[in-house]
Amino acid sequence: MVFHSRQGKRLQATTLTCRTSATFLCRTCSKENVMSEQLQIAIVGGGIGGLTAALALRARGLNVTIFEQAGALREIGAGVSIQPNAALLLERIGLTDGIRKIGSAITGLLHRTSVGELIDTSARTSTGVQGYNVHRAEFLKLLIDAQPEGTLHFDHRLSAAKETNGHVQLTFSNGETVDADIVIGADGIHSALKRQIGLKTYPSSEGIMAYRGLIPSERLSWANDIGGRMSMWIGKGRSFLCYPVSGGRLMNMVAFVPTNLDSEESWTAPGDVRALGAEYAGWDDPVLETIGALDQTFRWGIYDRAPLPYWSTDRMTLLGDAAHPMVPHLGQGAAQAIEDGFTLAVLLDGAKRKDVPKRLKAYENLRIERTSRIQAVARDTGRFYRAEYENASERDRLMGKWMSTAGWIRGHDAEQIAEEALLLASRDEAIE
Ligand code: FAD
Numbered sequence: 001m002v003f004h005s006r007q008g009k010r011l012q013a014t015t016l017t018c019r020t021s022a023t024f025l026c027r028t029c030s031k032e033n034v035m036s037e038q039l040q041i042a043i044v045g046g047g048i049g050g051l052t053a054a055l056a057l058r059a060r061g062l063n064v065t066i067f068e069q070a071g072a073l074r075e076i077g078a079g080v081s082i083q084p085n086a087a088l089l090l091e092r093i094g095l096t097d098g099i100r101k102i103g104s105a106i107t108g109l110l111h112r113t114s115v116g117e118l119i120d121t122s123a124r125t126s127t128g129v130q131g132y133n134v135h136r137a138e139f140l141k142l143l144i145d146a147q148p149e150g151t152l153h154f155d156h157r158l159s160a161a162k163e164t165n166g167h168v169q170l171t172f173s174n175g176e177t178v179d180a181d182i183v184i185g186a187d188g189i190h191s192a193l194k195r196q197i198g199l200k201t202y203p204s205s206e207g208i209m210a211y212r213g214l215i216p217s218e219r220l221s222w223a224n225d226i227g228g229r230m231s232m233w234i235g236k237g238r239s240f241l242c243y244p245v246s247g248g249r250l251m252n253m254v255a256f257v258p259t260n261l262d263s264e265e266s267w268t269a270p271g272d273v274r275a276l277g278a279e280y281a282g283w284d285d286p287v288l289e290t291i292g293a294l295d296q297t298f299r300w301g302i303y304d305r306a307p308l309p310y311w312s313t314d315r316m317t318l319l320g321d322a323a324h325p326m327v328p329h330l331g332q333g334a335a336q337a338i339e340d341g342f343t344l345a346v347l348l349d350g351a352k353r354k355d356v357p358k359r360l361k362a363y364e365n366l367r368i369e370r371t372s373r374i375q376a377v378a379r380d381t382g383r384f385y386r387a388e389y390e391n392a393s394e395r396d397r398l399m400g401k402w403m404s405t406a407g408w409i410r411g412h413d414a415e416q417i418a419e420e421a422l423l424l425a426s427r428d429e430a431i432e
Pocket of ligand 1: 044045046047048049050067068069070079080081082083156157158159186187188189190191192193210212254300319320321322328330331332333334335336337
Protein backbone atom coordinates (compact mmCIF):
# COMPACT_ATOMS: atom_id res chain seq x y z
CA MET A 1 0.00 0.00 0.00
CA VAL A 2 1.26 3.46 -0.81
CA PHE A 3 0.58 6.35 1.52
CA HIS A 4 1.10 10.04 0.98
CA SER A 5 2.63 12.17 3.69
CA ARG A 6 1.47 15.73 4.30
CA GLN A 7 4.23 16.93 2.03
CA GLY A 8 2.99 14.60 -0.69
CA LYS A 9 5.98 12.20 -0.35
CA ARG A 10 5.19 8.67 -1.48
CA LEU A 11 5.98 6.20 1.27
CA GLN A 12 5.90 2.46 0.82
CA ALA A 13 4.37 0.66 3.77
CA THR A 14 5.93 -2.70 4.50
CA THR A 15 5.43 -5.45 7.00
CA LEU A 16 8.16 -6.06 9.57
CA THR A 17 11.26 -7.34 7.84
CA CYS A 18 14.35 -9.15 9.01
CA ARG A 19 17.51 -7.11 9.16
CA THR A 20 19.26 -8.17 12.33
CA SER A 21 19.09 -11.12 14.63
CA ALA A 22 17.61 -9.18 17.52
CA THR A 23 14.17 -10.26 18.67
CA PHE A 24 10.91 -8.36 18.31
CA LEU A 25 7.98 -10.13 18.80
CA CYS A 26 5.10 -12.21 18.53
CA ARG A 27 6.16 -15.56 19.64
CA THR A 28 2.62 -15.78 18.84
CA CYS A 29 0.82 -16.26 15.61
CA SER A 30 3.97 -18.23 14.94
CA LYS A 31 5.07 -15.37 12.80
CA GLU A 32 8.71 -14.56 13.38
CA ASN A 33 8.58 -10.82 13.08
CA VAL A 34 12.23 -10.02 13.37
CA MET A 35 13.57 -6.76 14.57
CA SER A 36 15.25 -4.28 12.31
CA GLU A 37 17.39 -1.42 13.50
CA GLN A 38 14.25 0.64 13.40
CA LEU A 39 12.26 1.22 16.54
CA GLN A 40 9.58 -1.41 17.04
CA ILE A 41 6.28 0.12 18.07
CA ALA A 42 3.49 -1.96 19.57
CA ILE A 43 -0.03 -0.54 19.75
CA VAL A 44 -2.41 -2.15 22.24
CA GLY A 45 -5.99 -1.81 20.97
CA GLY A 46 -7.32 -1.85 17.43
CA GLY A 47 -10.16 0.69 17.69
CA ILE A 48 -10.40 3.95 15.75
CA GLY A 49 -7.43 5.43 17.64
CA GLY A 50 -5.07 2.45 17.40
CA LEU A 51 -5.81 1.72 13.74
CA THR A 52 -5.38 5.31 12.57
CA ALA A 53 -2.23 5.76 14.67
CA ALA A 54 -0.78 2.67 12.98
CA LEU A 55 -1.51 4.11 9.52
CA ALA A 56 -0.04 7.50 10.44
CA LEU A 57 3.12 5.84 11.83
CA ARG A 58 3.46 3.57 8.77
CA ALA A 59 3.02 6.54 6.47
CA ARG A 60 6.24 7.90 7.97
CA GLY A 61 8.03 4.59 7.52
CA LEU A 62 7.83 3.49 11.16
CA ASN A 63 7.47 -0.17 12.14
CA VAL A 64 4.26 -0.82 13.98
CA THR A 65 2.20 -3.80 15.11
CA ILE A 66 -1.30 -3.71 16.64
CA PHE A 67 -2.56 -6.14 19.29
CA GLU A 68 -6.35 -6.26 19.65
CA GLN A 69 -8.24 -8.29 22.25
CA ALA A 70 -11.24 -9.11 20.02
CA GLY A 71 -11.17 -12.20 17.84
CA ALA A 72 -12.38 -10.23 14.80
CA LEU A 73 -13.92 -6.92 13.81
CA ARG A 74 -17.00 -6.39 15.96
CA GLU A 75 -20.18 -5.18 14.24
CA ILE A 76 -21.04 -2.16 16.34
CA GLY A 77 -24.37 -0.73 15.21
CA ALA A 78 -23.70 2.94 15.70
CA GLY A 79 -22.68 6.03 13.81
CA VAL A 80 -19.69 8.23 14.43
CA SER A 81 -19.05 11.65 13.03
CA ILE A 82 -15.62 12.38 11.62
CA GLN A 83 -15.26 16.06 12.22
CA PRO A 84 -13.09 18.32 10.04
CA ASN A 85 -10.05 18.22 12.35
CA ALA A 86 -9.95 14.42 11.90
CA ALA A 87 -11.06 14.38 8.24
CA LEU A 88 -8.14 16.67 7.38
CA LEU A 89 -5.64 14.14 8.77
CA LEU A 90 -7.30 11.07 7.27
CA GLU A 91 -7.12 12.73 3.85
CA ARG A 92 -3.32 12.79 4.17
CA ILE A 93 -3.14 9.02 4.48
CA GLY A 94 -5.35 8.53 1.48
CA LEU A 95 -8.59 7.54 3.24
CA THR A 96 -10.95 10.21 1.93
CA ASP A 97 -12.19 8.29 -1.11
CA GLY A 98 -13.05 5.31 1.09
CA ILE A 99 -14.79 7.54 3.65
CA ARG A 100 -16.79 9.24 0.90
CA LYS A 101 -18.01 5.85 -0.28
CA ILE A 102 -19.25 4.71 3.13
CA GLY A 103 -20.15 8.07 4.68
CA SER A 104 -22.46 11.02 4.35
CA ALA A 105 -20.92 14.45 3.97
CA ILE A 106 -22.00 16.69 6.86
CA THR A 107 -23.76 19.66 5.28
CA GLY A 108 -24.94 21.41 8.44
CA LEU A 109 -26.41 21.09 11.89
CA LEU A 110 -30.05 21.89 12.59
CA HIS A 111 -31.08 22.59 16.17
CA ARG A 112 -34.74 22.48 17.12
CA THR A 113 -36.76 22.69 20.31
CA SER A 114 -38.59 19.57 21.47
CA VAL A 115 -41.66 20.65 19.50
CA GLY A 116 -39.72 21.37 16.33
CA GLU A 117 -39.11 25.13 16.35
CA LEU A 118 -35.82 26.00 14.69
CA ILE A 119 -33.13 27.44 16.97
CA ASP A 120 -31.03 30.17 15.42
CA THR A 121 -27.52 28.90 14.70
CA SER A 122 -26.45 31.73 12.43
CA ALA A 123 -23.32 32.24 14.55
CA ARG A 124 -21.94 28.96 13.21
CA THR A 125 -18.47 29.11 11.72
CA SER A 126 -17.14 26.77 9.09
CA THR A 127 -13.63 25.33 9.02
CA GLY A 128 -13.58 24.87 5.23
CA VAL A 129 -12.84 21.15 5.61
CA GLN A 130 -15.51 18.54 4.87
CA GLY A 131 -16.58 16.29 7.76
CA TYR A 132 -18.44 12.98 7.37
CA ASN A 133 -20.85 10.80 9.30
CA VAL A 134 -20.07 7.11 9.05
CA HIS A 135 -21.25 3.76 10.33
CA ARG A 136 -18.70 2.73 12.95
CA ALA A 137 -18.33 -0.87 11.71
CA GLU A 138 -17.86 0.28 8.10
CA PHE A 139 -15.26 2.83 9.18
CA LEU A 140 -13.36 0.25 11.26
CA LYS A 141 -13.39 -2.12 8.28
CA LEU A 142 -11.94 0.62 6.09
CA LEU A 143 -9.15 1.20 8.64
CA ILE A 144 -8.46 -2.52 8.97
CA ASP A 145 -8.36 -3.07 5.21
CA ALA A 146 -5.82 -0.25 4.91
CA GLN A 147 -3.34 -1.98 7.28
CA PRO A 148 -0.45 -3.76 5.60
CA GLU A 149 -0.57 -7.51 6.06
CA GLY A 150 0.79 -8.77 9.36
CA THR A 151 0.18 -5.47 11.19
CA LEU A 152 -2.96 -6.40 13.10
CA HIS A 153 -3.06 -9.32 15.54
CA PHE A 154 -6.49 -10.21 16.89
CA ASP A 155 -7.04 -12.35 20.02
CA HIS A 156 -4.34 -10.50 21.96
CA ARG A 157 -5.67 -9.13 25.23
CA LEU A 158 -2.98 -7.28 27.16
CA SER A 159 -2.59 -8.47 30.73
CA ALA A 160 0.80 -7.03 31.75
CA ALA A 161 3.50 -4.63 30.57
CA LYS A 162 6.97 -4.56 32.09
CA GLU A 163 9.38 -1.77 31.22
CA THR A 164 13.08 -2.52 31.77
CA ASN A 165 16.37 -1.44 30.22
CA GLY A 166 14.94 0.57 27.38
CA HIS A 167 12.32 -1.85 26.23
CA VAL A 168 8.90 -3.16 27.23
CA GLN A 169 7.75 -6.72 27.51
CA LEU A 170 4.03 -7.19 26.91
CA THR A 171 2.16 -10.26 28.12
CA PHE A 172 -1.19 -11.26 26.65
CA SER A 173 -3.87 -13.39 28.20
CA ASN A 174 -3.33 -16.02 25.49
CA GLY A 175 0.03 -16.60 27.18
CA GLU A 176 2.15 -14.93 24.52
CA THR A 177 4.79 -12.30 25.13
CA VAL A 178 6.14 -9.57 22.88
CA ASP A 179 9.06 -7.16 23.23
CA ALA A 180 8.87 -3.62 21.89
CA ASP A 181 10.81 -0.37 22.04
CA ILE A 182 7.69 1.75 22.36
CA VAL A 183 4.20 0.78 23.51
CA ILE A 184 1.13 2.87 22.76
CA GLY A 185 -2.00 2.11 24.76
CA ALA A 186 -5.01 2.69 22.49
CA ASP A 187 -7.13 0.31 24.51
CA GLY A 188 -10.06 2.56 25.32
CA ILE A 189 -11.85 3.78 28.43
CA HIS A 190 -10.97 0.77 30.56
CA SER A 191 -7.34 0.74 29.39
CA ALA A 192 -5.15 -2.02 30.79
CA LEU A 193 -2.00 -0.16 29.74
CA LYS A 194 -3.10 2.89 31.72
CA ARG A 195 -3.17 0.70 34.84
CA GLN A 196 0.26 -0.72 33.97
CA ILE A 197 1.59 2.84 33.77
CA GLY A 198 0.22 3.34 37.29
CA LEU A 199 -2.66 5.64 36.38
CA LYS A 200 -6.24 5.46 37.55
CA THR A 201 -9.39 7.33 36.58
CA TYR A 202 -12.48 7.76 38.68
CA PRO A 203 -15.71 7.71 36.67
CA SER A 204 -18.58 9.84 37.89
CA SER A 205 -22.01 9.32 36.39
CA GLU A 206 -23.51 12.23 34.49
CA GLY A 207 -26.94 10.84 35.34
CA ILE A 208 -27.45 10.44 31.61
CA MET A 209 -28.03 7.43 29.40
CA ALA A 210 -27.46 7.41 25.65
CA TYR A 211 -29.88 5.24 23.70
CA ARG A 212 -28.51 4.41 20.24
CA GLY A 213 -30.04 2.89 17.16
CA LEU A 214 -29.87 2.62 13.39
CA ILE A 215 -32.98 2.80 11.24
CA PRO A 216 -33.30 2.21 7.47
CA SER A 217 -33.85 5.75 6.12
CA GLU A 218 -36.63 4.51 3.82
CA ARG A 219 -38.79 3.99 6.91
CA LEU A 220 -38.63 7.69 7.82
CA SER A 221 -40.83 10.15 5.95
CA TRP A 222 -38.61 13.06 7.03
CA ALA A 223 -35.21 11.52 6.17
CA ASN A 224 -34.94 13.06 2.71
CA ASP A 225 -35.71 16.54 4.01
CA ILE A 226 -32.49 16.87 6.03
CA GLY A 227 -30.03 15.75 3.35
CA GLY A 228 -26.60 15.49 5.00
CA ARG A 229 -27.52 17.73 7.92
CA MET A 230 -27.35 16.57 11.51
CA SER A 231 -30.63 17.20 13.36
CA MET A 232 -30.73 17.82 17.07
CA TRP A 233 -33.88 18.33 19.13
CA ILE A 234 -33.32 19.92 22.55
CA GLY A 235 -35.85 19.78 25.37
CA LYS A 236 -36.27 19.51 29.10
CA GLY A 237 -33.39 17.45 30.50
CA ARG A 238 -32.88 15.51 27.27
CA SER A 239 -31.94 15.74 23.62
CA PHE A 240 -32.36 13.68 20.46
CA LEU A 241 -29.79 13.54 17.64
CA CYS A 242 -30.14 12.01 14.18
CA TYR A 243 -27.80 11.89 11.21
CA PRO A 244 -27.50 9.74 8.09
CA VAL A 245 -24.73 7.15 7.69
CA SER A 246 -23.93 4.37 5.20
CA GLY A 247 -24.28 6.74 2.26
CA GLY A 248 -27.72 7.79 3.52
CA ARG A 249 -29.18 4.27 3.68
CA LEU A 250 -29.35 4.32 7.47
CA MET A 251 -30.29 6.98 10.00
CA ASN A 252 -28.23 7.01 13.18
CA MET A 253 -30.05 8.01 16.36
CA VAL A 254 -28.57 8.97 19.73
CA ALA A 255 -31.02 9.96 22.47
CA PHE A 256 -29.67 11.37 25.73
CA VAL A 257 -32.08 10.96 28.65
CA PRO A 258 -31.79 11.36 32.44
CA THR A 259 -31.27 8.16 34.42
CA ASN A 260 -30.59 7.04 37.96
CA LEU A 261 -29.50 3.61 36.77
CA ASP A 262 -25.87 2.61 37.10
CA SER A 263 -25.56 1.49 33.46
CA GLU A 264 -22.40 0.16 31.89
CA GLU A 265 -20.40 1.89 29.15
CA SER A 266 -21.12 -0.67 26.48
CA TRP A 267 -21.82 -0.76 22.74
CA THR A 268 -23.90 -3.92 23.14
CA ALA A 269 -26.08 -3.45 26.26
CA PRO A 270 -29.69 -3.72 25.02
CA GLY A 271 -32.19 -0.94 25.73
CA ASP A 272 -35.98 -0.96 25.78
CA VAL A 273 -37.63 0.80 22.81
CA ARG A 274 -40.86 1.34 24.77
CA ALA A 275 -39.00 2.95 27.68
CA LEU A 276 -37.22 5.18 25.17
CA GLY A 277 -40.57 6.18 23.60
CA ALA A 278 -41.93 7.15 27.02
CA GLU A 279 -39.02 9.58 27.48
CA TYR A 280 -40.10 11.60 24.43
CA ALA A 281 -43.89 11.72 24.80
CA GLY A 282 -45.23 14.89 23.15
CA TRP A 283 -42.05 15.66 21.17
CA ASP A 284 -41.81 16.68 17.52
CA ASP A 285 -43.26 14.20 14.99
CA PRO A 286 -39.92 13.12 13.42
CA VAL A 287 -38.64 12.17 16.89
CA LEU A 288 -41.68 9.99 17.57
CA GLU A 289 -41.60 8.51 14.06
CA THR A 290 -37.91 7.60 14.50
CA ILE A 291 -38.47 5.85 17.81
CA GLY A 292 -41.50 4.07 16.31
CA ALA A 293 -39.37 2.78 13.44
CA LEU A 294 -36.65 1.25 15.66
CA ASP A 295 -36.24 -2.54 15.68
CA GLN A 296 -33.86 -2.40 18.63
CA THR A 297 -31.92 0.06 20.73
CA PHE A 298 -28.73 -0.10 22.83
CA ARG A 299 -27.84 1.96 25.84
CA TRP A 300 -24.62 3.45 27.10
CA GLY A 301 -24.29 5.05 30.55
CA ILE A 302 -22.45 8.36 30.34
CA TYR A 303 -19.59 8.76 32.80
CA ASP A 304 -17.21 11.67 33.09
CA ARG A 305 -13.57 11.50 34.16
CA ALA A 306 -11.10 14.20 35.17
CA PRO A 307 -7.99 14.64 32.97
CA LEU A 308 -5.03 12.42 33.86
CA PRO A 309 -1.96 14.16 35.35
CA TYR A 310 0.38 12.46 32.84
CA TRP A 311 0.20 9.76 30.16
CA SER A 312 3.70 8.45 29.59
CA THR A 313 6.69 6.64 31.00
CA ASP A 314 10.02 6.48 29.13
CA ARG A 315 8.75 3.84 26.69
CA MET A 316 4.96 3.71 27.10
CA THR A 317 2.22 6.19 26.38
CA LEU A 318 -1.53 6.37 25.84
CA LEU A 319 -3.84 7.74 23.19
CA GLY A 320 -7.56 8.23 22.57
CA ASP A 321 -10.05 7.25 25.26
CA ALA A 322 -7.27 5.53 27.24
CA ALA A 323 -5.63 8.95 27.70
CA HIS A 324 -8.56 11.37 27.73
CA PRO A 325 -12.02 9.78 27.88
CA MET A 326 -14.65 12.42 27.32
CA VAL A 327 -18.43 12.58 27.43
CA PRO A 328 -19.78 12.24 23.88
CA HIS A 329 -21.81 15.49 23.61
CA LEU A 330 -19.29 17.20 21.36
CA GLY A 331 -18.64 14.23 19.05
CA GLN A 332 -14.87 14.77 19.40
CA GLY A 333 -13.66 11.55 21.11
CA ALA A 334 -12.65 9.73 17.95
CA ALA A 335 -11.32 12.91 16.38
CA GLN A 336 -9.03 13.50 19.37
CA ALA A 337 -7.80 9.90 19.19
CA ILE A 338 -6.96 10.48 15.52
CA GLU A 339 -5.15 13.74 16.33
CA ASP A 340 -3.11 11.87 18.98
CA GLY A 341 -1.96 9.25 16.47
CA PHE A 342 -0.80 11.81 13.93
CA THR A 343 0.99 13.81 16.62
CA LEU A 344 2.84 10.71 17.78
CA ALA A 345 3.77 9.85 14.19
CA VAL A 346 5.40 13.25 13.70
CA LEU A 347 7.26 13.10 17.00
CA LEU A 348 8.52 9.55 16.55
CA ASP A 349 9.55 10.12 12.93
CA GLY A 350 13.36 9.97 12.85
CA ALA A 351 13.65 9.34 16.61
CA LYS A 352 16.57 7.26 17.81
CA ARG A 353 16.23 4.86 20.73
CA LYS A 354 17.75 7.41 23.14
CA ASP A 355 15.30 10.11 22.00
CA VAL A 356 12.18 8.12 22.86
CA PRO A 357 11.56 9.31 26.46
CA LYS A 358 11.86 12.96 25.38
CA ARG A 359 9.65 12.46 22.34
CA LEU A 360 6.92 10.74 24.35
CA LYS A 361 7.03 13.58 26.86
CA ALA A 362 6.80 16.11 24.02
CA TYR A 363 3.75 14.24 22.69
CA GLU A 364 2.08 14.32 26.08
CA ASN A 365 2.87 18.01 26.55
CA LEU A 366 1.46 18.86 23.13
CA ARG A 367 -1.76 16.94 23.61
CA ILE A 368 -2.69 17.05 27.28
CA GLU A 369 -3.72 20.70 27.47
CA ARG A 370 -5.82 20.60 24.31
CA THR A 371 -7.60 17.36 25.18
CA SER A 372 -8.24 18.51 28.77
CA ARG A 373 -9.87 21.69 27.41
CA ILE A 374 -11.97 19.67 25.00
CA GLN A 375 -13.03 17.31 27.80
CA ALA A 376 -14.32 20.41 29.63
CA VAL A 377 -16.15 21.78 26.56
CA ALA A 378 -17.77 18.38 25.99
CA ARG A 379 -19.00 18.42 29.61
CA ASP A 380 -20.41 21.96 29.21
CA THR A 381 -22.05 21.06 25.91
CA GLY A 382 -23.92 18.24 27.63
CA ARG A 383 -25.13 20.66 30.32
CA PHE A 384 -26.25 23.04 27.60
CA TYR A 385 -28.22 20.34 25.79
CA ARG A 386 -29.90 19.25 28.99
CA ALA A 387 -30.88 22.69 30.18
CA GLU A 388 -34.37 24.01 29.80
CA TYR A 389 -34.28 27.55 28.47
CA GLU A 390 -37.40 29.60 29.13
CA ASN A 391 -35.42 32.50 27.77
CA ALA A 392 -34.67 31.80 24.10
CA SER A 393 -32.13 34.60 23.74
CA GLU A 394 -30.05 33.21 26.63
CA ARG A 395 -30.19 29.78 24.97
CA ASP A 396 -29.11 31.25 21.62
CA ARG A 397 -26.27 33.17 23.29
CA LEU A 398 -24.95 29.96 24.82
CA MET A 399 -25.42 28.16 21.52
CA GLY A 400 -23.36 30.88 19.79
CA LYS A 401 -20.63 30.48 22.42
CA TRP A 402 -20.54 26.76 21.79
CA MET A 403 -20.48 27.25 18.02
CA SER A 404 -17.46 29.50 18.39
CA THR A 405 -15.41 26.47 19.46
CA ALA A 406 -15.47 25.45 15.78
CA GLY A 407 -12.32 27.47 15.16
CA TRP A 408 -9.98 26.08 17.78
CA ILE A 409 -11.43 22.58 17.99
CA ARG A 410 -12.55 21.68 14.48
CA GLY A 411 -10.12 23.97 12.65
CA HIS A 412 -7.03 22.45 14.33
CA ASP A 413 -4.22 20.82 12.31
CA ALA A 414 -2.56 18.44 14.80
CA GLU A 415 0.11 17.30 12.36
CA GLN A 416 1.23 20.79 11.50
CA ILE A 417 1.34 21.81 15.19
CA ALA A 418 3.48 18.75 15.98
CA GLU A 419 5.85 19.48 13.09
CA GLU A 420 6.30 23.06 14.29
CA ALA A 421 6.92 21.88 17.86
CA LEU A 422 9.49 19.33 16.70
CA LEU A 423 11.27 21.94 14.61
CA LEU A 424 11.42 24.34 17.55
CA ALA A 425 12.70 21.58 19.87
CA SER A 426 15.43 20.56 17.44
CA ARG A 427 16.54 24.20 17.05
CA ASP A 428 16.74 24.49 20.85
CA GLU A 429 18.78 21.27 21.01
CA ALA A 430 21.13 22.58 18.33
CA ILE A 431 21.67 25.75 20.38
CA GLU A 432 22.37 23.77 23.58
P1 FAD B 1 -11.97 2.38 21.52
O1 FAD B 1 -12.80 2.72 20.35
O2 FAD B 1 -12.66 2.03 22.79
O3 FAD B 1 -11.01 1.20 21.09
C1 FAD B 1 -10.24 0.50 22.05
C2 FAD B 1 -9.84 -0.84 21.45
O4 FAD B 1 -8.94 -1.48 22.36
C3 FAD B 1 -11.02 -1.80 21.26
O5 FAD B 1 -10.97 -2.37 19.98
C4 FAD B 1 -10.85 -2.82 22.38
O6 FAD B 1 -11.36 -4.10 22.03
C5 FAD B 1 -9.33 -2.84 22.53
N1 FAD B 1 -8.87 -3.26 23.87
C6 FAD B 1 -9.39 -2.91 25.07
N2 FAD B 1 -8.69 -3.49 26.07
C7 FAD B 1 -7.71 -4.22 25.49
C8 FAD B 1 -6.65 -5.03 25.99
N3 FAD B 1 -6.47 -5.23 27.32
N4 FAD B 1 -5.79 -5.63 25.11
C9 FAD B 1 -5.95 -5.46 23.75
N5 FAD B 1 -6.95 -4.69 23.22
C10 FAD B 1 -7.81 -4.08 24.08
N6 FAD B 1 -16.55 10.37 18.94
C11 FAD B 1 -16.52 11.13 17.82
O7 FAD B 1 -15.44 11.61 17.43
N7 FAD B 1 -17.65 11.38 17.10
C12 FAD B 1 -18.88 10.89 17.49
O8 FAD B 1 -19.87 11.11 16.81
C13 FAD B 1 -18.94 10.10 18.68
N8 FAD B 1 -20.13 9.61 19.12
C14 FAD B 1 -20.16 8.87 20.26
C15 FAD B 1 -21.40 8.40 20.73
C16 FAD B 1 -21.47 7.65 21.90
C17 FAD B 1 -22.79 7.15 22.40
C18 FAD B 1 -20.27 7.36 22.60
C19 FAD B 1 -20.32 6.54 23.86
C20 FAD B 1 -19.03 7.81 22.15
C21 FAD B 1 -18.98 8.59 20.98
N9 FAD B 1 -17.76 9.09 20.50
C22 FAD B 1 -17.73 9.86 19.38
C23 FAD B 1 -16.51 8.81 21.21
C24 FAD B 1 -15.72 7.75 20.47
O9 FAD B 1 -16.52 6.60 20.28
C25 FAD B 1 -14.47 7.36 21.23
O10 FAD B 1 -13.82 8.51 21.70
C26 FAD B 1 -13.52 6.57 20.33
O11 FAD B 1 -14.12 5.37 19.91
C27 FAD B 1 -12.21 6.29 21.06
O12 FAD B 1 -11.41 5.46 20.26
P2 FAD B 1 -10.25 4.61 20.93
O13 FAD B 1 -9.60 3.90 19.80
O14 FAD B 1 -9.44 5.46 21.83
O15 FAD B 1 -10.98 3.57 21.88
